[in-house]
Amino acid sequence: MTGTERTDALDLERQVCFPLYAASNLVNRAYRPILSPLGLTYPQYLVMLVLWQDGCRSVGALGERLYLDSGTLTPMLKRLEAQGLVRRVRDNADERRVNVSLTDEGAALRERAQSVPATMFGACTNWQEDQLHDLRHAVNELIDALNRRDEAAKPEAVTRRKPQAAVPD
Amino acid sequence: MTGTERTDALDLERQVCFPLYAASNLVNRAYRPILSPLGLTYPQYLVMLVLWQDGCRSVGALGERLYLDSGTLTPMLKRLEAQGLVRRVRDNADERRVNVSLTDEGAALRERAQSVPATMFGACTNWQEDQLHDLRHAVNELIDALNRRDEAAKPEAVTRRKPQAAVPD
DNA sequence: TTGATTTATATTGCGCGCAATATATTTTCA
DNA sequence: TGAAAATATATTGCGCGCAATATAAATCAA
Numbered sequence: 001m002t003g004t005e006r007t008d009a010l011d012l013e014r015q016v017c018f019p020l021y022a023a024s025n026l027v028n029r030a031y032r033p034i035l036s037p038l039g040l041t042y043p044q045y046l047v048m049l050v051l052w053q054d055g056c057r058s059v060g061a062l063g064e065r066l067y068l069d070s071g072t073l074t075p076m077l078k079r080l081e082a083q084g085l086v087r088r089v090r091d092n093a094d095e096r097r098v099n100v101s102l103t104d105e106g107a108a109l110r111e112r113a114q115s116v117p118a119t120m121f122g123a124c125t126n127w128q129e130d131q132l133h134d135l136r137h138a139v140n141e142l143i144d145a146l147n148r149r150d151e152a153a154k155p156e157a158v159t160r161r162k163p164q165a166a167v168p169d
Numbered sequence: 170m171t172g173t174e175r176t177d178a179l180d181l182e183r184q185v186c187f188p189l190y191a192a193s194n195l196v197n198r199a200y201r202p203i204l205s206p207l208g209l210t211y212p213q214y215l216v217m218l219v220l221w222q223d224g225c226r227s228v229g230a231l232g233e234r235l236y237l238d239s240g241t242l243t244p245m246l247k248r249l250e251a252q253g254l255v256r257r258v259r260d261n262a263d264e265r266r267v268n269v270s271l272t273d274e275g276a277a278l279r280e281r282a283q284s285v286p287a288t289m290f291g292a293c294t295n296w297q298e299d300q301l302h303d304l305r306h307a308v309n310e311l312i313d314a315l316n317r318r319d320e321a322a323k324p325e326a327v328t329r330r331k332p333q334a335a336v337p338d
Numbered sequence: 339t340t341g342a343t344t345t346a347t348a349t350t351g352c353g354c355g356c357a358a359t360a361t362a363t364t365t366t367c368a
Numbered sequence: 369t370g371a372a373a374a375t376a377t378a379t380t381g382c383g384c385g386c387a388a389t390a391t392a393a394a395t396c397a398a
Contacts, residue, residue, distance in 0.1 A: 009286040010279065012218050012234065016301045017196045017289075019308040021215070022236045024193035025355070026315045027186045032356085043384065046190070049181050060346060065181065067191045070347050072385050079383080096346040096393045110179065117178040120186075132185045135307040139188040142304055146195045194385070201387085212354065228377060239377050241355050248353080265363045265376040 020139070034119050038112055044080055045116070047073075051086065052110045056101035058091065067143075085109060189308070203288050207281055213249055214285070216242075220255065221279045225270035227260065254278060 008014055031042045040048065043066075050057060050065050059077065063069050077100055080086045085106035091097035121132070177183055200211045209217065212235075219226060219234050226234075228242050235242075246269055249255045254275035260266035290301070 010218055010282060011222055012215070015218070016305045017200070018215060019305055019312060020189065020193050020196055021211070023308050023312050023315070024189050025236060026312060027189055030315055030318070031186070041383065042190070046181070046187060049179055049184070053180055067194060069386070074348055094394070098347065113179060131307070131310060135311055136185045136188055138300070138304040138307050139192050141300060143188060143192050143195060146192070146199055149199070210353065238356070243378055263364070267377065
């Protein structure tokens, strides 16, 4: 109302993706001191979560779970291998694939990681379980929407990634 | 129930921060083809949003708005300067500061950016305004919670960044 | 079977993010 | 005033993310 011409659509406060971007950076920062004693970065921690949960997985399967491609995963997995946490072995049945599995040390690290979620959110006062639940739900719906948009954009070809649907709720 | 010992807290599906991380990556990817014709990356676009909205700002003030520090901003602002979109000038009153302002070209770019939000979310079918609103609200609450946690962690010193409260709703 | 296409991973180059550190300026206060 | 502390930005080094490209293996088609 002050007279200067302003188009609200470009106001930072109107953006939906900026809080997402900022929160992702803040989360990464918050995890760093918690994961550092385990020798892991946050993306590396996510890879370990998948392997602890699913066991041996190909590079492509890890990428589908985490929405990442080989350009990101290959160097990251090599670092985890150099640390002795995972093995990278060519698949005998299909020599194109590389199977990633846990070493004994990688599997053992799970015990030390048990306290990570509680450390992360235990210190986060004033934050209730159901709010986290709502947030997870809302973000997962955005992920679904972005994936549907990608599929709609190129209907005649397979999408670059074929991520499974975001986890329900 | 299958007998293998499993601790749910480390399941990927239980994580709150992973969808945030994945969504942030997907958003960055989705913005790329939209911003590429403008010669901007998504973080650069955010800087331009602040400058279009606030006008001339110091590096530190930009960092408070975007939750970034000089280690990220300085090289980014140099790239924007090399493109002729912004100016970086030492503050006469306080020679420690560097003020960042728009060039004519940078200010003019705003017109071409007007269509960016609609392009981003216009193609996103099945996604309602109020869902985006809820998402923004939920993520902003997490940002506030993480900031409160940081302040609580080191009460005797000023926090590394002093971000203003996340935008209300 | 062979040649073309598809699939899986690796490589290259670039732009973030950020901790740690360095440098220069300003403020504090003894 | 003058030394110490605080403040603002810059630099360094490293680990992502990802588009584009390369390479090799598997599949498909003629």
